[in-house]
């Protein structure tokens with residue numbers, strides 16, 4: 001089992017970073033492999049909409065995103081966190097999501113039919129964390145929904161969506177035990193989801209391979 005935490009704020013000691021790390025704790029404490037990355041450390045360009053990936057199944061832009069794709073493939077789940085920037089995700093998160101377009105495949109004759117690569121290589125899970133300054137949900141805008149809907153379009157099952165309000169200065173959230181607790185509980189739920197998946201996989205893998213042989 002491997003979990004990837006992805007931070008979409010450039011403030012390494014900021015609120016998003018702290019909350020994503022809080023969600024990783026239940027895995028870390030159990031000795032499960034976790035990796036934390038800051039998108040700001042990578043040189044990621046925006047998608048140029050060339051559609052090149054729809055034939056090659058690979059993004060044609062030569063940049064650091066190619067260091068992140070393998071991390072996505074290797075992980076069973078991701079924890080994606082973004083601060084609210086003008087009612088939406090940060091630019092780093094938006095670029096990251098758009099560059100995952102190459103992981104979705106559309107039917108040649110009917111573009112209303114598409115499928116994420118995850119459906120072929122195995123179900124993946126996600127937790128989404130959004131954090132903003134104001135103390136009402138309206139001012140968080142689309143932040144959490146953009147991440148949730150995009151990951152779902154990429155065939156991730158989003159297990160929890162954490163929305164943390166009222167955090168402005170970097171690291172302020174350390175004083176908010178309720179917010180820390182909520183993020184940790186989301187991590188715990190993600191762990192239990194993967195635990196259940198493994199249990200069911202072991203229980204039914206016999207049947208799955210028998211069915212595959214039948215076909």
Ligand SMILES: Cc1cc2nc3c(=O)[nH]c(=O)nc-3n(C[C@H](O)[C@H](O)[C@H](O)COP(=O)(O)O)c2cc1C
Nearest residue numbers: 009014015016083084085086087132133134167168
């Ligand atoms: C460019 C910019 C835009 C922002 N827009 C919003 C906003 O629309 N709503 C809000 O509540 N907070 C907004 N904020 C505040 C941040 O979401 C808040 O400070 C958050 O805790 C930052 O997270 P971080 O510490 O992980 O960087 C904005 C901050 C910046 C720098």
